[in-house]
Each structure stands twice: as C-alpha cells, then as structure tokens.
Amino acid sequence: MPINLPIRPLTAQAFAPFGEVIEADPPTMRLINGGTTERFHALFSPEIAGEGARVIVNIFRGQPRVFPYAIGMMERHPFGSQSFSPLSVRPFLVAVSPDEDGKPGVPQVFLAAPHQGVNYRRNTWHHPLMAIGAVSDFLVVDRDGPGNNLEEFFFETPFTIREPQL
Ligand SMILES: NC(=O)N[C@@H](O)C(=O)O
Numbered sequence: 001m002p003i004n005l006p007i008r009p010l011t012a013q014a015f016a017p018f019g020e021v022i023e024a025d026p027p028t029m030r031l032i033n034g035g036t037t038e039r040f041h042a043l044f045s046p047e048i049a050g051e052g053a054r055v056i057v058n059i060f061r062g063q064p065r066v067f068p069y070a071i072g073m074m075e076r077h078p079f080g081s082q083s084f085s086p087l088s089v090r091p092f093l094v095a096v097s098p099d100e101d102g103k104p105g106v107p108q109v110f111l112a113a114p115h116q117g118v119n120y121r122r123n124t125w126h127h128p129l130m131a132i133g134a135v136s137d138f139l140v141v142d143r144d145g146p147g148n149n150l151e152e153f154f155f156e157t158p159f160t161i162r163e164p165q166l
C-alpha cells in the first residue's frame with residue numbers, strides 16, 4: 001500500500017539540509033542604484049565540478065502533475081547543484097530525500113509559494129520538477145559539462161501525494 005506523504009510549507013530552515021530557498025530574504029537585502037533597487041544578495045552559489053564544467057541558465061516549461069501523484073523515483077546530480085525559480089509566479093511542489101547509504105530516504109515534500117524558488121545542493125536527492133495547476137516556466141541554473149550528471153533511484157513501492165490545497 002503506497003504511503004501518502006504530507007506536504008509542508010517551504011521554509012529556509014526546513015529545507016536547509018537540502019539546499020537554499022530562493023526568496024527576497026530581508027537580512028540579505030542591500031540598497032543599490034541610488035536607493036531605487038533592493039538587491040537580495042548572494043542567495044546561493046551554484047556548485048559545479050569536473051574539468052570543462054560550466055554553469056548554465058535554462059528555462060524549464062513544466063506540465064502540471066496529475067493527482068494523486070506517485071513519487072516513484074528520485075534523482076541527484078553528482079557534479080553540480082540545480083536551482084528552480086518560478087517565472088510564471090505559480091506555486092510548485094518540491095520533494096527531497098536524505099541520502100541513506102547511497103539511496104534516497106523517505107521523500108520530504110514542500111509546497112513552494114509563487115515567490116519562492118529552491119536550489120538543490122550538489123548531489124541532493126530530489127524529484128524532477130513538479131509544476132501544479134497549469135503549465136509553468138522556471139529559470140533553472142545548473143551544470144553542463146562532461147560526465148554523467150544524473151543518478152536515478154526507483155523505489156520498490158512508490159509514495160503518493162495528494163493535490164495540495166492552494
Ligand atoms: N533532467 C533535468 O534536467 N531535470 C531534472 O534534473 C529536474 O530536476 O527536473
């Protein structure tokens with residue numbers, strides 16, 4: 001019987017073991033451009049590894065997931081971090097797992113608010129992009145370069161998540 005996973009609000013503290021929440025966090029703010037612009041500075045640093053690797057910026061256009069949704073797998077990127085910032089200003093789902101002897105543990109699921117993005121630290125187990133409600137665009141900063149930067153793990157029994165209440 002699949003286990004139904006709870007969905008929690010995304011907070012920097014809860015997400016800290018997995019990476020950073022990308023949001024206009026007041027302590028990071030510095031006024032620039034003669035006081036006309038608030039710069040929320042250095043929210044995270046992209047990580048890349050390997051000879052010839054580079055940081056790239058992409059747009060992912062995600063199709064909304066259908067619920068109840070089965071989380072049957074998790075993935076990770078051993079050679080770099082990966083961030084998702086909403087361009088469509090829509091909420092989305094984030095699922096991450098602790099590493100347990102090279103395999104993902106029970107996924108932790110978060111609902112990201114329309115003004116929040118996430119950066120998955122290098123080699124963090126996560127589920128691929130989960131857009132909700134409508135086709136959604138995301139600005140994605142991650143790593144390009146030689147080597148296989150994708151490791152996948154498939155659960156024997158999928159976990160399920162129900163449609164979040166928005
Ligand atoms: N494969 C790919 O570029 N996307 C995934 O890494 C993802 O996390 O969505």
Ligand code: NI
Nearest residue numbers: 075077082128
């Ligand atoms: Ni990924």
